[in-house]
Amino acid sequence: MEKIAALSAEEIAEIEAEASHYEQKQAASIEALKVVQKHRGWVSDESIKAVAELLEMSPAELDGVATFYNLIFRRPVGRNVIMLCDSVSCWIMGCDNIAAQLKGGLGIDFGQTTEDGEYTLLPVACQGACDRAPVMLVNGELETHLNEEKVRKILGSTE
Amino acid sequence: MVSIEIDNRIYQVPEGGNLLQACLSLGLDLPYFCWHPAMGSVGACRQCAVIQYHDRHDEVEGDQRDEQGRLVMSCMTPVSEGMRISIDAKNAQDFRSDVIELLMTNHPHDCPVCEEGGECHLQDMTEMSGYTQRKYRGKKRTHRNQYLGPFINHEMNRCIACYRCVRYYQDYAGGHDLEVMAAHNHVYFGRHEDGVLENEFSGNLVEVCPTGVFTDRTLSQHYARKWDLQTAPSICVHCAQGCNTSPGERYGTLRRVVNRYNSKVNGYFLCDRGRFGYGFVNRQDRVTHAQCLSETDADSVRETLSRGETREALLNAIGSEKRLLGVGSPRASLEANFALREMVGAENFYSGLSRKQQGLQQSIIDILRTRPVRVPDLAEVERADAVLILGEDVMNTSPRLALSLRQTAHIAGEKIADELRIPHWQDAAVREALQSGKTPIYIASIARTRIDDIAAQTYQDHPQAIAQLGFAIANAIDSNAPFPDQLTDVQQQLAQDIAGVLTSAKNPLVISGTGCQSLAVIEAAANVATALSGRADSANATRLFYCLAESNSMGLGLLTSEGQDDDSLERVIERLESDQTDTLVVLENDLFRRIGADQVERILNSGKQLVMLDQLKNELALRADLLLPVATFAEAEGTLVNSSGRAQRSFAVYQPKDDVRGSWEWISDMITLRQGDEQSRWEHLDEVTQSCADAVAALAPIVDAAPAADYRIQGMKIGRQPHRYSGRTAMLADQNVSEPKQPVDEDSALAFTMEGFPGEKPAALTPFYWSPGWNSNQSVHKFQQEINGPLKGGDPGVRLIEPDESAELAVAQWFDATEDQQEGQGDWLLLPAYHIFGSEELSAQSEPIAERASVPYVTLRADSANSLGVQTGDGLQLWIGEQAVSLEVQVSDDCPGGALLVAAGLPKTAHLPFLSRINALKDSSWTRRPEASVFLSDKKVES
Amino acid sequence: METPLTKNIGTDKTPPDLKQYRANGGYRAAHKALLEMESGDILQLLQDADLRGRGGAGFPTGMKWSFVPMYKDREELQRRPKYLVINADEMEPGTFKDRLLMEGDPHQLIEGIIISAYTLQAETAYIFIRGEYTRCAELLTKAIAECREHGLLGRNIMHSRFNLDIYVHTSAGRYICGEETALLNSLEGKRANPRAKPPFPQVSGLWGRPTVVNNVETICNVPHIVNNGADWYKGLSLTGDAGTKVFGVSGRVKNPGAWELPLGTPVREIIDKYAGGMQDGYKLRGFLPGGGSTNFLTEQHLDLHMDYTSIGKAGSRLGTGTMIIMDDKTCPVGMVLNLEHFFAQESCGWCTPCRDGLPWVEHILSEFEKGRGEMEDMEILNRHTHLLGPGNTFCALAPGAMGPLESALRYFREDFEAHIHAKACPWSR
Numbered sequence A: 001m002e003k004i005a006a007l008s009a010e011e012i013a014e015i016e017a018e019a020s021h022y023e024q025k026q027a028a029s030i031e032a033l034k035v036v037q038k039h040r041g042w043v044s045d046e047s048i049k050a051v052a053e054l055l056e057m058s059p060a061e062l063d064g065v066a067t068f069y070n071l072i073f074r075r076p077v078g079r080n081v082i083m084l085c086d087s088v089s090c091w092i093m094g095c096d097n098i099a100a101q102l103k104g105g106l107g108i109d110f111g112q113t114t115e116d117g118e119y120t121l122l123p124v125a126c127q128g129a130c131d132r133a134p135v136m137l138v139n140g141e142l143e144t145h146l147n148e149e150k151v152r153k154i155l156g157s158t159e
Numbered sequence B: 001m002v003s004i005e006i007d008n009r010i011y012q013v014p015e016g017g018n019l020l021q022a023c024l025s026l027g028l029d030l031p032y033f034c035w036h037p038a039m040g041s042v043g044a045c046r047q048c049a050v051i052q053y054h055d056r057h058d059e060v061e062g063d064q065r066d067e068q069g070r071l072v073m074s075c076m077t078p079v080s081e082g083m084r085i086s087i088d089a090k091n092a093q094d095f096r097s098d099v100i101e102l103l104m105t106n107h108p109h110d111c112p113v114c115e116e117g118g119e120c121h122l123q124d125m126t127e128m129s130g131y132t133q134r135k136y137r138g139k140k141r142t143h144r145n146q147y148l149g150p151f152i153n154h155e156m157n158r159c160i161a162c163y164r165c166v167r168y169y170q171d172y173a174g175g176h177d178l179e180v181m182a183a184h185n186h187v188y189f190g191r192h193e194d195g196v197l198e199n200e201f202s203g204n205l206v207e208v209c210p211t212g213v214f215t216d217r218t219l220s221q222h223y224a225r226k227w228d229l230q231t232a233p234s235i236c237v238h239c240a241q242g243c244n245t246s247p248g249e250r251y252g253t254l255r256r257v258v259n260r261y262n263s264k265v266n267g268y269f270l271c272d273r274g275r276f277g278y279g280f281v282n283r284q285d286r287v288t289h290a291q292c293l294s295e296t297d298a299d300s301v302r303e304t305l306s307r308g309e310t311r312e313a314l315l316n317a318i319g320s321e322k323r324l325l326g327v328g329s330p331r332a333s334l335e336a337n338f339a340l341r342e343m344v345g346a347e348n349f350y351s352g353l354s355r356k357q358q359g360l361q362q363s364i365i366d367i368l369r370t371r372p373v374r375v376p377d378l379a380e381v382e383r384a385d386a387v388l389i390l391g392e393d394v395m396n397t398s399p400r401l402a403l404s405l406r407q408t409a410h411i412a413g414e415k416i417a418d419e420l421r422i423p424h425w426q427d428a429a430v431r432e433a434l435q436s437g438k439t440p441i442y443i444a445s446i447a448r449t450r451i452d453d454i455a456a457q458t459y460q461d462h463p464q465a466i467a468q469l470g471f472a473i474a475n476a477i478d479s480n481a482p483f484p485d486q487l488t489d490v491q492q493q494l495a496q497d498i499a500g501v502l503t504s505a506k507n508p509l510v511i512s513g514t515g516c517q518s519l520a521v522i523e524a525a526a527n528v529a530t531a532l533s534g535r536a537d538s539a540n541a542t543r544l545f546y547c548l549a550e551s552n553s554m555g556l557g558l559l560t561s562e563g564q565d566d567d568s569l570e571r572v573i574e575r576l577e578s579d580q581t582d583t584l585v586v587l588e589n590d591l592f593r594r595i596g597a598d599q600v601e602r603i604l605n606s607g608k609q610l611v612m613l614d615q616l617k618n619e620l621a622l623r624a625d626l627l628l629p630v631a632t633f634a635e636a637e638g639t640l641v642n643s644s645g646r647a648q649r650s651f652a653v654y655q656p657k658d659d660v661r662g663s664w665e666w667i668s669d670m671i672t673l674r675q676g677d678e679q680s681r682w683e684h685l686d687e688v689t690q691s692c693a694d695a696v697a698a699l700a701p702i703v704d705a706a707p708a709a710d711y712r713i714q715g716m717k718i719g720r721q722p723h724r725y726s727g728r729t730a731m732l733a734d735q736n737v738s739e740p741k742q743p744v745d746e747d748s749a750l751a752f753t754m755e756g757f758p759g760e761k762p763a764a765l766t767p768f769y770w771s772p773g774w775n776s777n778q779s780v781h782k783f784q785q786e787i788n789g790p791l792k793g794g795d796p797g798v799r800l801i802e803p804d805e806s807a808e809l810a811v812a813q814w815f816d817a818t819e820d821q822q823e824g825q826g827d828w829l830l831l832p833a834y835h836i837f838g839s840e841e842l843s844a845q846s847e848p849i850a851e852r853a854s855v856p857y858v859t860l861r862a863d864s865a866n867s868l869g870v871q872t873g874d875g876l877q878l879w880i881g882e883q884a885v886s887l888e889v890q891v892s893d894d895c896p897g898g899a900l901l902v903a904a905g906l907p908k909t910a911h912l913p914f915l916s917r918i919n920a921l922k923d924s925s926w927t928r929r930p931e932a933s934v935f936l937s938d939k940k941v942e943s
Numbered sequence C: 001m002e003t004p005l006t007k008n009i010g011t012d013k014t015p016p017d018l019k020q021y022r023a024n025g026g027y028r029a030a031h032k033a034l035l036e037m038e039s040g041d042i043l044q045l046l047q048d049a050d051l052r053g054r055g056g057a058g059f060p061t062g063m064k065w066s067f068v069p070m071y072k073d074r075e076e077l078q079r080r081p082k083y084l085v086i087n088a089d090e091m092e093p094g095t096f097k098d099r100l101l102m103e104g105d106p107h108q109l110i111e112g113i114i115i116s117a118y119t120l121q122a123e124t125a126y127i128f129i130r131g132e133y134t135r136c137a138e139l140l141t142k143a144i145a146e147c148r149e150h151g152l153l154g155r156n157i158m159h160s161r162f163n164l165d166i167y168v169h170t171s172a173g174r175y176i177c178g179e180e181t182a183l184l185n186s187l188e189g190k191r192a193n194p195r196a197k198p199p200f201p202q203v204s205g206l207w208g209r210p211t212v213v214n215n216v217e218t219i220c221n222v223p224h225i226v227n228n229g230a231d232w233y234k235g236l237s238l239t240g241d242a243g244t245k246v247f248g249v250s251g252r253v254k255n256p257g258a259w260e261l262p263l264g265t266p267v268r269e270i271i272d273k274y275a276g277g278m279q280d281g282y283k284l285r286g287f288l289p290g291g292g293s294t295n296f297l298t299e300q301h302l303d304l305h306m307d308y309t310s311i312g313k314a315g316s317r318l319g320t321g322t323m324i325i326m327d328d329k330t331c332p333v334g335m336v337l338n339l340e341h342f343f344a345q346e347s348c349g350w351c352t353p354c355r356d357g358l359p360w361v362e363h364i365l366s367e368f369e370k371g372r373g374e375m376e377d378m379e380i381l382n383r384h385t386h387l388l389g390p391g392n393t394f395c396a397l398a399p400g401a402m403g404p405l406e407s408a409l410r411y412f413r414e415d416f417e418a419h420i421h422a423k424a425c426p427w428s429r
């Protein structure tokens, strides 16, 4: 039980609410990881152990799930997470240029976090907004019809 | 049977299986990875592809015929009447070769330094598929390896992602700490973090993994290739299950133990104690020469004797005029025990157990021989449809049985799969369908057990209460069975529930054993089984299995059951102290583990000579007047009888070194010396076996456990070494440059050479599995009658106890619902907690097992701890009579009230009189270990 | 032209709430179904209407449902619950139709679920939404709450004695979650590896229970069929495949977007009339008719009708009906590389050809783009299109991934070879 202490009461309540929707507790594993990530930005080893205990799974079983899905972060990320769509329609519409601009502007490559812990830049698959390509997610919000100017503005506004 | 056409030939194959299994059963070569005979099909690796045509060759004319066909995965395709397939079709061959090529894109080219090399399924399948030329120009992905504990190495770069490891570890063995991580071609098979693999059957990963990802860490420490190992058919000596093994030797040291298939006993798998417990054989401090106590000095100073001196000393101790008593051993072979009995006379032969132990063992044997029950083989255990485990912590006393019970749980659920028409071999689908079902397995035990997760219900209490529960169940099934007094409502309800489930089962199984050290529990289990056999609709005798303690407990029990009334060590003491004995001969038995030190001292101080035969310098051996060096299982042959009453022959892997000889050989010599008569001498093991069979009716069939030493095939013996065995001419060149003559084995049909009959051999004499093109253990299917079936010519071993279903027996004889006599006057009831690692004497002397072994601890409840003024990590003195042992305290509610639960079988605790009442006192001079409190982890039940 | 699915979806994108939805005739179909129709009637109706799945495979919905065991009483249901699962994973590259339907008119999907679950005797439904579609999840959660409040969900819906709970499950990424059996594993909180079929989910699905998985758009059709009948539905299309379809166009067109049109609308009409034709300075060289896993078609196919049959005959698939246009300034090798990178990343890692074959394909294509392609690579690529073909892999991901590659090798072979000869990508800027 002491491990569960690594979770806040709020997190536990949210996870248990999700778990009640299923025949079996462990079905809530992905949602539970997302709850933790919502509150903490990422999922640490301690969180894995705590959530596993809550859902009556082993840490290994939960980590097998956590590492399968690409929207679960098992390493710390910056305060702002930028996920640029690199799938086909956005690629046709020039997402490579946007990528270059972001990398240059932030001084980091995909998969990296700026030194000040402000930004993490990640590539992401098709966002289902191909008619508004190129697009990216900034802290979960969809930004469409990207061009150089728009990207500059967005970066400016998150600071 | 259905008829199918494979590459233009018609075959008859059993209905209901899959095509891969059918092809392999027919002896055809077809590569595969993710399929495993014990684990079924999941269709992941795509290696087993064949072409299926939609018509039958002889049905359709010329160009009407389907020539193209359709690629199917044979492991996922059910056989059906009239189907036509091709293994050889070019498109099938090309596909299989392409799949290998894909697997190889990331596989390192490190076969020369890879420990799997030479017995690698991936090597074999690559050869079989014909892939040779690498075209991939990219970089290979690399992984970090993990530390997985003292048993297993991890080398993830070699992984081909067949998923067998996790399917075995989680689905088959019930482990929770090995998982597949990440996705796409980054999939990683490992633990959440570095650390010891927790599951008790982790060693099987070595054989399950088709490449060199999981390898035997103990083998690494003194590595030799499979083709350089000399092996023999052997029997595991580390518990009473009698798993069949193939130990391998090189340069006079034992290098490893692998599984030897036996469909009745152990199937494809061993427990980690059995696999990694062999190191005691190689110990530097083995007894290698006869020794005697030095005349002048203290107890432990010993003198080594030359052969001549040994003969002198023996004549002195056991000469014809000497009156002898003999003490046998449940870990020595039947032949050794019998030889000793012959030498000292049946009236002077004792079992070597305490009165308590002897009583429990004897009751079990009587029950099994006289009641309308059948002792099941492990394979029958797996097919039970309801199970009651009464008082036994199976995982820790008979580990392999626990692995089978997991399969029982699974197979019992297959009814659901049947309703959904999912074939049983379609593994993932069956597991999906069953996932929510609880299985009709009930476990009553002293504390929680590691298989509680498969149980519908569990119950933890004193042995007394467990026995009552058992009696109540028997009574609920058959009202003629006696009803226990003082039943709680909980017990009453549980008894009703369990009785209901057992009664409606077709193949109910009752498991108990000596683990509780309670006669009442043993008798209660017998009553339940008797009641079940008496059911009007019961077609056959109820399965009743008792876990016994040691590798030959059953054999010794059968041998002594026709002897005298009191076989116990207590009786030995009485005799030594009262009558005219000169010499006591003790066979492979450290009496300090059996009875209190004060009692052993009485033996030692009785003024009699002590001659001891043993392998390791245990406490008693160091005190013997004459100590004779005897062979371990690896150096001698003999017959052992397992808990199922199956007599099995074990053969020497290699010749003993120095003056080490088999116990029976020493005794044969002693008899000759004593009688001064070379004529009557037993020259060969077979003669001892035969004499034993002749003398003891219950053991008459043992001669059939394996072919005799004069057995030949086409005039040839059977080589213990593979035909590629290397270096024979050079390996002893440091001593002699001319190739030495190979040692001759007169005691078996096996030879210490690579020469010998190359073809099919009797299963009992098959030292290792190898078949052309199949260098790995996967070749076992070439030795089976059909996949998962018995070995060709029948599984080795003979059953000694068959149920007597005659009419009189069916009339139930009930045991009274009594209580155990509790000895002692103290405040606390002493209860045993066994440990797979540590509780068994020999394996505990092997390094990796010792590393995992439990520390000597005592568990008690918080209220008990309070009243004794102790906390976790403190020391507690247990007072047994005048003597005290101090143990580390572990406070836990996983222990019955008023009881002290003690790690059993450890050097400090093996002799404790469990189930008696003792006194306890805080040990104020105790120093705490820094890491105290972690040692219970292997008892912890993982959810 | 009738547009039943999108009639409530305005340009301002604020979806109708329960009141508005009802005012537009919403939940009439649910009322009719639950109070006036037997489950068998509805099943028959769907079969008569020839509704085919809109998730990509086009499997007839009525037939899919007919494999679900029907129970005689509630007791059976308690013993062995049944589930309806809505596939709103929409991760096929180039696909953005389900987002439109969920963001535009969430109650339409919920009404469809109520009728479908009633037909299947399922008392629990899950909507499996891809993780990034947070707005869809919010809107649906809100709509579900509204329905609960007004007796449209929960116990004894509309006094019909039918009970239903709907839960929104948001995913955490991975295209493979859209594959229906992988989706079930994911919903169970496991790694999203697909399951073998048979057994089909209708027999042994979520937790081993009878389960039906349908696409969002498929289910959105259900209320309209109940309201208007099978003949009306068949009459909506221009060709043999019934109903309307949300088509979409992305790439260098003037007006990318999605429109509900009759099935069978010609490709040219969709591109020219609705998507506004190619942007100035760009010419169409080819297009993927129904998402990233369909085979390229080219100019010569512009007059085909967008329906399952015609596109299938031309060697591609209608898929999700959302086209991706490849213009003449886009390198075909680069475009295929982009797609294969996606598929290689999204392979679940279960079966060999997909797990290890796709990275090889990706590697070769990236070598082409770097000017390091070799002639023998063409043969290796070609070999993969067979090796990873239907039936050879465990699920349809890898065969889908081979669609664009196989067709590109056919239609744009000279472009591949140009990379080899030029030792560079001719399009590289």
Ligand SMILES: Cc1cc2nc3c(=O)[nH]c(=O)nc-3n(C[C@H](O)[C@H](O)[C@H](O)COP(=O)(O)O)c2cc1C
Binding pocket: C052, C053, C054, C055, C056, C057, C058, C059, C061, C087, C088, C089, C090, C091, C092, C175, C176, C177, C178, C179, C180, C181, C213, C214, C215, C216, C218, C219, C395, C396, C397, C400
């Ligand atoms: C790799 C892969 C991804 C898929 N993704 C989706 C998806 O995102 N949404 C969807 O509705 N169907 C998807 N499908 C199809 C589903 O497996 C399934 O056929 C569909 O949900 C059934 O619904 P329908 O019959 O209503 O079309 C995918 C299939 C594959 C092989």
Ligand code: SF4
Binding pocket: C176, C193, C194, C346, C347, C348, C349, C350, C351, C352, C354, C355, C393, C394, C395, C396, C397, C398, C399
């Ligand atoms: S084709 Fe195989 S590896 Fe690829 S996604 Fe499907 S099951 Fe997974």
Ligand code: FES
Binding pocket: B020, B031, B032, B033, B034, B035, B041, B042, B043, B044, B045, B046, B047, B048, B049, B073, B074, B075, B076
């Ligand atoms: S053995 Fe792996 S797919 Fe058949």
